[in-house]
Amino acid sequence: MSSLLGIFLFLYLFLLLSSISAKNREYKWKVEYMHWCPDGVDGVVISINGQFPGPTIRAIVGDTIFVHLTNNLPTEGLVIHWHGISQIGTPWADGAALISQCPINPGETFLYKFKVDKAGTYFYHGHYGMQRSAGLYGSLIVEDEKEAFHYDEEFNLLLSDWWNKSSHDQQIDLSSKPFRWIGEPQSLLMNGRGQFNCSLAAQFSKFPIHQCKLRGDEQYAPQIFNVHPNKTYRLRVASTTALASLNLAIEGHKMMVVEADGNYIQPFFVENMDIYSGESYSILFKTDQDPSNNYWISISVRGREPKTPQGLTILNYIPNFASKIPNSPPPLAPLWNDYNYSKSFSNKIFGLMGLSPKPPTRQNRRILLLNTQNRIEGYTRWSINNISLVFPTTPYLGSIKHGINNAFDTKSPPNTFSKNYNIMKPPPNPNSTYGNRVYMLKFNTTIDIILQNANALGxxxxxxxxxxxxxxxxxxxxxxxxxxxxxxDVEKFNLKNPPLRNTVVIFPYGWTAIRFVANNPGVWAFHCHIEPHLHLGMGVVFAEGVHLVKNVPNEALNCGLTRKMFVKDKH
Amino acid sequence: MSSLLGIFLFLYLFLLLSSISAKNREYKWKVEYMHWCPDGVDGVVISINGQFPGPTIRAIVGDTIFVHLTNNLPTEGLVIHWHGISQIGTPWADGAALISQCPINPGETFLYKFKVDKAGTYFYHGHYGMQRSAGLYGSLIVEDEKEAFHYDEEFNLLLSDWWNKSSHDQQIDLSSKPFRWIGEPQSLLMNGRGQFNCSLAAQFSKFPIHQCKLRGDEQYAPQIFNVHPNKTYRLRVASTTALASLNLAIEGHKMMVVEADGNYIQPFFVENMDIYSGESYSILFKTDQDPSNNYWISISVRGREPKTPQGLTILNYIPNFASKIPNSPPPLAPLWNDYNYSKSFSNKIFGLMGLSPKPPTRQNRRILLLNTQNRIEGYTRWSINNISLVFPTTPYLGSIKHGINNAFDTKSPPNTFSKNYNIMKPPPNPNSTYGNRVYMLKFNTTIDIILQNANALGxxxxxxxxxxxxxxxxxxxxxxxxxxxxxxDVEKFNLKNPPLRNTVVIFPYGWTAIRFVANNPGVWAFHCHIEPHLHLGMGVVFAEGVHLVKNVPNEALNCGLTRKMFVKDKH
Structure with missing residues (x-):
């Protein structure tokens, strides 16, 4: 397997030459509700062109994607966020409702147009209300003409979690006084498929549960991964869970992690790996195990007391039957609260020297963001530096670009929190406030963010x-x-080979430091990717170089005060 | 009780003098989802200012109503229709989504401003998607300074039906392929209150059910009607049911029906009365029964095999305890499919000579509307003259007023249906088509509509x-x-004293003929008031004198193609 690493570095040159003729890729998508059975229980998903998860987009670096998105939901607005795509020059196409654009009205079509300028494993998902939880997501794969490492074939694995309760009802519960928690997911899905009332591994289960009897064409039948012995496979894995942090394992197979969020990382081997909502990875593995057996691919809940069964599918060594159950029980996940295990994984991730750009050595501004759980007027909320984010009715991109100063609270949000704040205890005064302020970042400056975790309300x-x-x-x-x-802590910052990411975790009672250059004109959300947490205010908004933003389609800003601005009286 | 009739006529003069100083009545309403327990089972309603049903508006004829309506639903648009209000001069305030206005976006506030120019019993409700089914409704009472009949006190009774399944899920079910019917209501509500898991009349029930043990402050405790003996009461009753046709009775009390849909009718006595969704009535009754007892007020399902328990509350003769259960079982409703009984009630309703204007003696145009159940691409729909209504994304009022001719299909919809159509059989070809055409009515002409019922799919x-x-x-x-x-049939038309209404029923396999003068500039929906039927296409649209419409607020038309028209490019 070490030869992989050699090939990896060897192909470095090809990367630099990958300015092949770019293509336009055009899609027409209709979004609507659909009855579906993601885990064997009748439910409802948001579908795209009748599919759940939505269609996979596959493109080549440099291509331009055109998605004509028609909202066929009966009364709800809609947007789609292209998670991990930088949207350089097209900040209005980022698909964050009320940040980069107005929600698309029912019956209307909006054209997303953006360039995919970096190879990697990405995905897309709803970014309005809790439509992601309703199943509005799919994969977005950007290939290099010549990949930097060798493999024989690749698989795509999009991870999610599923509740029987509709996301609509979940949203109402979360916004209720008293607070109603949505509970742990009912099931974990791999490419939109899971099993609730039965198990693929019933024979190994300590709890009585039926063995799934599946023909294979059921909506909840697992997608089998068919492999040939002694080949190298790339598994592209991304997590768009609403809540669950996961641990992924391929029974008996070592995994070499080579990509994180579309960025090359220094390859390393693991037996299993943590993946948090919003993250993506590529791993390489060799089918070097006894070819007369099949093997489990499993995902398990991390970081919360697991009340959700493992998600399972089969790595099927051809020519075995896909229905051949592996000889051993599915991989045991690390203890859910073994955070040292999780930290150890995160600490193994480094930028790939040579391929991964290095950070500027100095920051121009350091922002500390204290993450707390709070109450506002009896509602349970999450807050950042004691402000719980609520979105304005005018997209920031429009109000900032057009200098509309009554669209949101233009005071600067706090750059830090009280030095005396005891992060080990519940907030002494749990009350925070709603807010929609924006961190205005000076264009082309280097920003450090320190995400500071703390004790929640309990x-x-x-x-x-x-x-x-x-x-x-x-x-x-x-x-x-x-x-x-x-x-x-600053002295210990890794400035030598830190990994590039678009998503990073903060561990309980811990902090995480990141650095980025505010060089992409637009307005950008930075938020906890747990859907209920974002819904409850856990995010902030950054704006940079908005005066440089050009060619925003009117359709993106046809709501709130920007709409009023556009209107000339015709009566 | 016959003295009532005397007083009724005697006060005729006062009616003509009721041009008292008009008032502006201003309301600020916030609409949001709320956990609520309308029938003892935890559910979710759409609330206004934290109330379900919404606040009652009481006004005097000639007043102007201002409702600042803020949409606090998380992702859905919103409108409110003021059912029975003519909206003369303010067609944009009619509150029919995509007919008279754009849905109000989440977070935004829309100002409804309209005059209440006719006394009567009205109500308001959501008119977008199936938000009425979700509980978005309330009463709107317009009083005369001097009423045309005498009574000591009045009560208000708004009737509705309730499902445990959210209207959101119901809507998805109805739009599914294969079709999923929502089933009969779980309970009937009186002023938003019903009982599902218990009965007020358990002791009389043939089926085992618990007697409700209520303190009276429960969200689902019935609203008791407290009366003094030997007085005359006015009961204002309106039905905003999603599905159920109802029969109302007050045990042991004769009812004199005096008003229908805000119009005076020739008073008549009944023991019980049918009321269909969209209708309102005033009835007068005397508390002339044994004052040592209390009496049932009941509503029961008509026209569909009743699978929903009676809705019940208590007419409480003071000083009896409200908890005193009546001596007899609740009134027995007529057999659900005794349509002759229903027809006999409808045929008792006449305009009140002198107070109710007479119709023009001739029509200028007669339109026949065949009501059929159909299929389109495997979906179950309702159609009118073989077109199943779907709304455009631009409100008709805007597209017609501004001459935008690509906003909807501008071909004339069919004025009639095939002479050979056999209404007694399922449609020979069940396929119909989606459509959004408009019946353009010549201004100030007299229109006859013949609603023709037929056999459904089964x-x-x-x-x-x-x-x-x-x-x-x-x-x-x-x-x-x-x-x-x-x-x-035309020869038998009643041109002498037909009642004025805004809602009328068609009976199974029957027809109903109505006449109106197209003298109200605007665009107006005409539809089955059963919420799932309208959702499935059972309606048509009339436009008249739209060129005369003035002062439409831009906010009403800020969507679809009218929005685009307003936009001047600012980039």
Whole structure:
């Protein structure tokens, strides 16, 4: 398997030559609700062209994607966010409702047009209300003409979690007073497929559960991964879970992790790997096990007491029957609260020297973001520096570009939090406030963000939050336990080979430091990728170089105050 | 009780003098989802200012109503229709989504401003998607300074039906292939209150059910009607059911029906009365029964095999305890399919000579509308003259006023249906087509509409449909069985004292003839008031004198092609 690494470096040159003739790729998508059975229980999903998950987009670096998105939901607005795509020059196509555009009205069609300028494993998903939880997601794969590493074939694995309760009802529950928690997911899905009332591995289960009896054409039948012995496979894996942090394993197969969020990383081997909502990876594995057996591919819940069965499918060594159950029980996941295990995985990820750009050595501005759980007027919320994000009715991109200053609170949001704040205890005063302020970043400056975790409302509770930044990749400079120390911790920043990412986790009671250059004109969300947390206010908004933004289609801004601005009275 | 009738006529003069100083009445409403328990089962309603049903508006004839409506639903548009209000001069305030206005976006506020120019019992409700089914409704009472009849006190009774399944899920079910019917309502509500898991009348029930044990402050505790003996009460009753046709009775009390849909009718006495969705009535009754007892007020399902328990509350003779259960079982409703009984009630309704204007004696145009159940591409739909209504994305009021001719299909919809159509059989070719054409009515002409019922998709099934016309009252010229006959049936039209209404029923396999004058500039929906039927296409659209419409606020037309028209490029 070490030869893989050789090939990897060897193909470096091809990367530099990959300015092949770019293509326009055009899609017509209709979005609507559809009855579907993702885990064997009748439910409803948001579908695209009758598919769940939505169609996979496959493109080549440099291509331009055109998606004509028609909203066929009966009364709801709609947007789609292209997770991991930088949207350089097209910030209005980022698909973050009320940040980069107005929701698309029912019956209307909006054209997303953007360039995919970097190879990698990406995905797309709804970014309005909790439509992602309703199943509005799919894969977006950007290939290099010549990939930097060798493999024989590739698979795509999009991970998600599923509730029987509609996301519409979940949203109402979360916004209720008193708060109603949505609970743990009913099932975990691999490419939109899971099993709730039965198990593929019933014979190994400690709890009584039926063995799934599947023909294979059921909506919830697992997608089998067919492999030939002694080949190298690339598994592209991305997580768009609403809540669950996951651990992925391929029974008996070592995995070499080579890509994170569309960025090359220094390859490393693991037996299993954590993946948080918003993240994507590529791993290479060799089919070097006994070819007379099949093997489990499993995902298990991390970071929350697992009440959701493992998600399972089969790595099927051809010519075995796909129905041949592996000899052993599915891989045991690490203990859900073994955070040292998780940290150890995160700390193995480094930028690939030579292929991964290095960060600027100095920052121009450091912003500390304290993550707390709070109450506002009896509602349960999440807050950043004591402000719980609510979106304005006018997209920031429009109001900032056009200088409309009553569209949101134009005061600067706090750059930090109180030095005396005890992150190990519940907030002494749990009340925070709603807000929609924007961090105005000076164009082309280097920004450090310190994400500081803290105790939630309950004693001895601090949760994992995977933070996702729109419009950028950032360097992960380091993780730490406890409260961030401006002196000691900064000295330990990894400026040599930090990985580039678009999503990074903060561990319970810990901090995470990232660095990025504010060089992409637009307005960009930075938020916890857990859908209920974002819905409850866990995010901030960055704006940079908005005066440089050109060619925003009117359709993107036809709501709120930008709409009023456009209107000339015709009566 | 006959003295009531005397007083009624005696006060005629006061009516003519009721041009008292008009008032502006201003309301600020916030609409949001809310957990609520309308029938004892935890559910979700659309609330206004935290209330379900929404607040009652009480106004005096001539007042102007201002409702600042803020949409706090998370992702859905919103409108409110003011059912029964003619909206003369304010057709944009009719609150029919995509007919008179664009849906109000989440977070935005729209100002409804309209005059209430006629006393009567009205109500308001959502008119987008199936938001009415979700509980978005309330009462709108317009008083005369001097009422035309005497009573000591009045009560208000808004009737509705309730499902445990969210209207959101219902809507998806109805739009599914294969079709999923929503089933009969779980319970009937009186002023938003019903009982599902218990009965107020358990002791009389043939089926085992618990007696409700209520303190009275529960969300689903019935609203008790407290009366003094030997007084005259006015009961204002309106039905905003999603599906159910109802029969109302007050045990042991004769009811004198005096008002229908805000129009005076020739008073008549009944023991119980049918009321269809979209209708309203005022009845007078005397508390002339044994004052040591309390009495049932009941509503029961008509026209569909009743699978829903009676809705019940108590007429409480003071000083009895409200908890005193009546001595007798609740009133027995007429057999659900005793349509002769229903027809007999409808045929008792006449305009009140002198107070109710007479119809023009001749029509200028007669339109026949065949009501059929159909299939389109495997979906189950309702159609009118073989077209199943789908709304355009630009409100008709805007596209017609501004001469935008690509906003909808501008071909004339069919004025009639095939003479050979056999209404007694399922459609020989069940396929119909989607459409959004408009009946363009010449301004100030007199229009006759013949609503022709027919057999649905299943053999021997023909359903009741209560049709509601926006922007107008119409005269009900007659009802008949079978297929409308242009010669014989026209001769039997009642041109002497037909009642004015805004809603009228067609009976199974029958026809109903109405007449109205197209004298209200605007675009007006005419549709079956059964929410799932309208959702499945059972309606048509009339336009008249649209060139005369003035002062449409831009906010009403800020979507679709009218929005594009307003936009001047600012980039």
């Amino acid at each position: 004693e001895n509770v601090s949760e994992i939050h995977p933070w996702h930044l729109h419009g950028h990749n950032f360097w992960v400079l380091g993780y730490g336990d406890g409260k961030f120390d401006h002196k000691k | 053999e021997n099934v023909s359903e009741i449909h209560p049709w509601h016309l926006h922007g107008h009252n119409f005269w009900v010229l007659g009802y008949g069985d079978g297929k409308f006959d242009h010669k014989k």
